[in-house]
Amino acid sequence: MREILFRGKRIDNGEWIIGYLCKAAFLQNRVYILSTCYVAQVCDARSHELMSGGFAEVDPATVGQRTDMRDKHGRRIFDGDIVKTKYGRLCKVAWFSSEQYSGWDFDPVSEKRDPPDRWDLFYARNLTVLGNIHDNPELLRSTGADIGDAAQDVMMPAT
Numbered sequence: 001m002r003e004i005l006f007r008g009k010r011i012d013n014g015e016w017i018i019g020y021l022c023k024a025a026f027l028q029n030r031v032y033i034l035s036t037c038y039v040a041q042v043c044d045a046r047s048h049e050l051m052s053g054g055f056a057e058v059d060p061a062t063v064g065q066r067t068d069m070r071d072k073h074g075r076r077i078f079d080g081d082i083v084k085t086k087y088g089r090l091c092k093v094a095w096f097s098s099e100q101y102s103g104w105d106f107d108p109v110s111e112k113r114d115p116p117d118r119w120d121l122f123y124a125r126n127l128t129v130l131g132n133i134h135d136n137p138e139l140l141r142s143t144g145a146d147i148g149d150a151a152q153d154v155m156m157p158a159t
Helices: 034-046 137-141 151-155
Strands: 006-009 017-024 029-034 055-057 066-070 076-078 081-085 090-095 102-108 127-132
Touching: 006 029, 017 034, 076 081, 090 127
Parallel strands: none
Antiparallel strands: 006 017, 006 066, 017 029, 029 055, 066 076, 081 090, 081 127, 090 102
8 A cells, every 4th residue: 555645844944754644624724744753653652642743843845745756766756856867958847637637746846948857757767856846946946957966965864
């Protein structure tokens, strides 16, 4: 079974948290993420008591779902990430839905014409996560040519 994960920036400290999305009326319509690490601790301890640090309120604008793909370095790709193709083109990862198709889309940041890597986008081994639209908005204004392949090690920690 596929694990559906989300990430979001914590309200209390601005750090990213990855886990399960929680939003309900009894939570006053706030958005929370239950950390996958927390779930593992609860299962290991066979306890149903809440442990501190595993349940965090997040900024709803930063919440993004995992795409179930990993880039060529093994990093998870999430909605809102900015990826670089093997040809240097930058794309924003986003959910697309129409009457004919629904799925993850790679929206070009700079070029709107069909590039040489048009179909290579669907092969994660051709992608490198450079950052995301929340922490690295400057990438949305970049052409990709000015960003080296080593930039991902500084900009995006492994997830």
